[in-house]
Amino acid sequence: MALSLKNLGLYTDYYELVMAQGYFAWGKQDEKTVFDYFFRTNPYQGGFTVFAGLGDFLEMLGDFRFSDDDLSYLNNAGFKVDFIDYLKEFCFKGTIFSVKEGEIVFPGEPLMRIEANLAEAQLIESLLLNILNYESLIATKACRVKLATGKKVFADFGLRRAPGLGAIQASRASYIGGASSTSNVFAAKLYGIPASGTQAHAWIQSFANEIEAFRSFLDANPQHAVLLVDTYDTLRSGVPNAITAAKEFEKKGGRLYGIRLDSGDMAFLSKQSRKMLDDAGLGYVKILASNQLNENMVYKLLHEDNAPIDAFGIGTELVTGKPDAALDGVYKLAEIGGKNTMKFSDNIEKETLPGRKQLIRFCNPDGSFLCDGIFMETESIRSSDFMYNQFNQDIKTDFQSLAHENLLHLVFENGIIVPPIPDVMAAKKYQEERITLLPEAFKKLTGVPKYTVGISNELHKLRSELTKNNKNNFNDKLL
Amino acid sequence: MALSLKNLGLYTDYYELVMAQGYFAWGKQDEKTVFDYFFRTNPYQGGFTVFAGLGDFLEMLGDFRFSDDDLSYLNNAGFKVDFIDYLKEFCFKGTIFSVKEGEIVFPGEPLMRIEANLAEAQLIESLLLNILNYESLIATKACRVKLATGKKVFADFGLRRAPGLGAIQASRASYIGGASSTSNVFAAKLYGIPASGTQAHAWIQSFANEIEAFRSFLDANPQHAVLLVDTYDTLRSGVPNAITAAKEFEKKGGRLYGIRLDSGDMAFLSKQSRKMLDDAGLGYVKILASNQLNENMVYKLLHEDNAPIDAFGIGTELVTGKPDAALDGVYKLAEIGGKNTMKFSDNIEKETLPGRKQLIRFCNPDGSFLCDGIFMETESIRSSDFMYNQFNQDIKTDFQSLAHENLLHLVFENGIIVPPIPDVMAAKKYQEERITLLPEAFKKLTGVPKYTVGISNELHKLRSELTKNNKNNFNDKLL
Numbered sequence A, B: 001m002a003l004s005l006k007n008l009g010l011y012t013d014y015y016e017l018v019m020a021q022g023y024f025a026w027g028k029q030d031e032k033t034v035f036d037y038f039f040r041t042n043p044y045q046g047g048f049t050v051f052a053g054l055g056d057f058l059e060m061l062g063d064f065r066f067s068d069d070d071l072s073y074l075n076n077a078g079f080k081v082d083f084i085d086y087l088k089e090f091c092f093k094g095t096i097f098s099v100k101e102g103e104i105v106f107p108g109e110p111l112m113r114i115e116a117n118l119a120e121a122q123l124i125e126s127l128l129l130n131i132l133n134y135e136s137l138i139a140t141k142a143c144r145v146k147l148a149t150g151k152k153v154f155a156d157f158g159l160r161r162a163p164g165l166g167a168i169q170a171s172r173a174s175y176i177g178g179a180s181s182t183s184n185v186f187a188a189k190l191y192g193i194p195a196s197g198t199q200a201h202a203w204i205q206s207f208a209n210e211i212e213a214f215r216s217f218l219d220a221n222p223q224h225a226v227l228l229v230d231t232y233d234t235l236r237s238g239v240p241n242a243i244t245a246a247k248e249f250e251k252k253g254g255r256l257y258g259i260r261l262d263s264g265d266m267a268f269l270s271k272q273s274r275k276m277l278d279d280a281g282l283g284y285v286k287i288l289a290s291n292q293l294n295e296n297m298v299y300k301l302l303h304e305d306n307a308p309i310d311a312f313g314i315g316t317e318l319v320t321g322k323p324d325a326a327l328d329g330v331y332k333l334a335e336i337g338g339k340n341t342m343k344f345s346d347n348i349e350k351e352t353l354p355g356r357k358q359l360i361r362f363c364n365p366d367g368s369f370l371c372d373g374i375f376m377e378t379e380s381i382r383s384s385d386f387m388y389n390q391f392n393q394d395i396k397t398d399f400q401s402l403a404h405e406n407l408l409h410l411v412f413e414n415g416i417i418v419p420p421i422p423d424v425m426a427a428k429k430y431q432e433e434r435i436t437l438l439p440e441a442f443k444k445l446t447g448v449p450k451y452t453v454g455i456s457n458e459l460h461k462l463r464s465e466l467t468k469n470n471k472n473n474f475n476d477k478l479l
Helices: A014-025 A054-062 A068-076 A081-088 A118-123 A125-149 A164-177 A185-191 A201-205 A210-220 A234-251 A266-279 A295-304 A316-320 A424-437 A457-478 B014-025 B054-062 B068-076 B081-088 B118-123 B125-149 B164-177 B185-191 B201-205 B210-220 B234-251 B266-279 B295-304 B316-320 B424-437 B457-478
Strands: A032-038 A095-098 A112-117 A153-156 A226-228 A258-261 A286-289 A311-314 A330-336 A357-363 A369-376 A386-389 A396-398 A403-406 A409-413 A453-455 B032-038 B095-098 B112-117 B153-156 B226-228 B258-261 B286-289 B311-314 B330-336 B357-363 B369-376 B387-389 B403-406 B409-413 B453-455
Touching (some): A014 A081, A014 B210, A032 A118, A032 A125, A054 A164, A054 A409, A054 A424, A112 A118, A112 A125, A125 A153, A125 A164, A125 A295, A125 A311, A125 A316, A125 A330, A125 A424, A125 B164, A153 A164, A164 A185, A164 B164, A185 B014, A201 A210, A201 B014, A201 B330, A210 A234, A210 B014, A226 A234, A234 A258, A234 A266, A258 A266, A266 A295, A369 A457, A453 A457, B014 B081, B014 B118, B032 B118, B032 B125, B054 B125, B054 B164, B054 B409, B068 B081, B118 B125, B125 B153, B125 B295, B125 B311, B153 B164, B164 B185, B164 B316, B164 B424, B201 B226, B210 B226, B210 B234, B226 B234, B234 B258, B234 B266, B258 B266, B266 B286, B266 B295, B369 B457, B453 B457
Parallel strands (some): A153 A311, A258 A286, A286 A311, A369 A453, B153 B311, B226 B258, B258 B286, B369 B453
Antiparallel strands (some): A032 A112, A032 A330, A095 A409, A357 A369, A357 A403, A386 A453, B032 B112, B032 B330, B357 B403
């Protein structure tokens, strides 16, 4: 299943419509263009980014149309009748190449290449950025949490702190990036993600006392009950009552699945609880932890404190991408009317790369990722003897004879989605495969090196020419 | 207009359904309960919070039902047939008291009181928290930006960096909190918010050169054109070309509305641009600024650098609530089956307030806010001689004879929304009125004092009794 919303044409920035109308007025709406989607910085000061959101984006692109009501709205807003007539029949008819959903990607790389008419390429920009920026941010966070948990698992518990309806994308991206399940039932059903959850303080408070609340919960949920033990006092009340309830439940042939710690010092409480459970012969009862956790806290608990925690619930920081809040992905024009173009800047890191490009990954003999290269689409790798570091033209990387693969694949052709339709399960699986191929150094939570992304001979030459022409233009003017 | 989504019953955390089924199994689903919504910390280390999201929440509450498809999903997930039958007819039939949308509120205050049957009160928790936490976070950010801009205006430009579909709530909340318009056309139409926008680098690049791009844009948008001047070089190319185009446009009887600065040193560039425009007799052309701005940067530009900027576009930090990312709002049980209840903790700040409460604001003679008090619903103010500081029982505040008003109002009664239906325009207007009544000290962007929120005699007495009983329970156990 997938997210489907009817008539998303207005899910765009106002200036896209203003520009589209302008292009239409100048008869430029059908000029052929190529746009690139890329971001400039890995979130969380990390060493990589997990690309996500492709499935949602392509589905929503299919719904990118204007209802009669939308058109009246635009008419009232002052848009012209002939432009509104054009929008009446509007649907995206372009072609898109994209890296696979779940791919491990890096700053500056063209992750998506949109080949479309000028007006349609502009109208879909906001939707594309909105979905890909957010889902990639969250999938990357989830992947970092998973790197911290190692073989332990974690669930997305973020719905209540997620950004409104963005919770739907948050749960999808969390699962692709590394969560085992989600508490968000809407997203679970929509995308086929496993749903999970335990119990709240209100359950405990709704019974006369804690032990009765635990007994009742076990009775109602014999298969997979997790008891929340911090309503009154974790070690003096919660855990002893959970043990009593679990032992009674054993006599009926049942097994308590776990307890959940939700406040206090998780390292101390988990060790004490583990000992109390083990002493009672309840070695099988799992310990879950939640309470404003993030990847760094999880890492410390498991790898420094040796906390005997079996699973985590991660909420706020997962679904908000804290502390980054947004991936800085942008959508830039690379070709128009058959001519290469780029945005210039005094700061080379703010410049864009011109032309129709392919992203190529080079691998070590063991299959692990060595470096990536940005090539012209039609350029043969053999024609390049070396790559230039994207921002520092003095560094060259030899890459001949290395195993390599193209990362940009056709996903949308002349307005039609190209099977297979990106699927959440496939994206998660792909992410899991790919992250194992990323060398360990880039997977550290802090203090990561920079993964090499180079540009090819031809791309380097093209950018230099365009830059030189631009400088000459200014010199002419200054004369 | 308002956001309407059909069948939002699954927009809940999995454990709410598990607990609801458990309550149903124990015949407790119809027990009368009272829940409070409150948060513990003002975002952004600020002195206040703008309450927002009420309109969306109440609309979505009306859509909180389960489709046949949802019920099959739950059936496949292992929920029991009699519980699923119960959900078939489910709709929220409770009563809600809430502070008005746009109200200025503070930590620890009950902002919403939900009186409902146990099962329904639990099922709607996640939706309530999801919407209110996020919209209040963003409305508060917008209000801070507006405090920084003073009489200048700003637009929400956040769609492309907003968290997926949360962009819809982000634009709504931004407008309530202080934005003058939004770039998000979907939200603009849905809620009746003014839409605005300028032009992108792609427009400039799609023409042979910058001056032609400017001329063409003015021709297509004579009324309200804003020219983006940093595609090639702001001061050497963009502003001179904008001046040329504006002077030509003057000859045709038109007026260029403004230019937009989108990179570089905004203070320097705005001063240089202003001078160049003024020297050309274009004193009427406005200067807009955008580029990763937040309230602190806007404040510095206008109040320290004296930058001649007339309007701002605020994107990423506005719609993500950076650096906070989430309001820590929670939903806690205060009464069940006619009995007061609370959550205990060794940390008094983590304890909750029992019972059915009213929030009362006390004002200075000039109408400005002095302090707030949390009272029992049926308690007469006269019966209290003083209030207790919520977390420090030694501090007392005298409040007799002060002007005051109840802040909790009936908004939903026995499952039916109580008119007037909260409206975005009304909420914005109310926020604008109320923020003027908040003393200046609390409106500073940093280094704010703590606004006094007290609890009444009766509430203090009730909490003390319940706490004492809880301690006695433990002492009994330890014997």
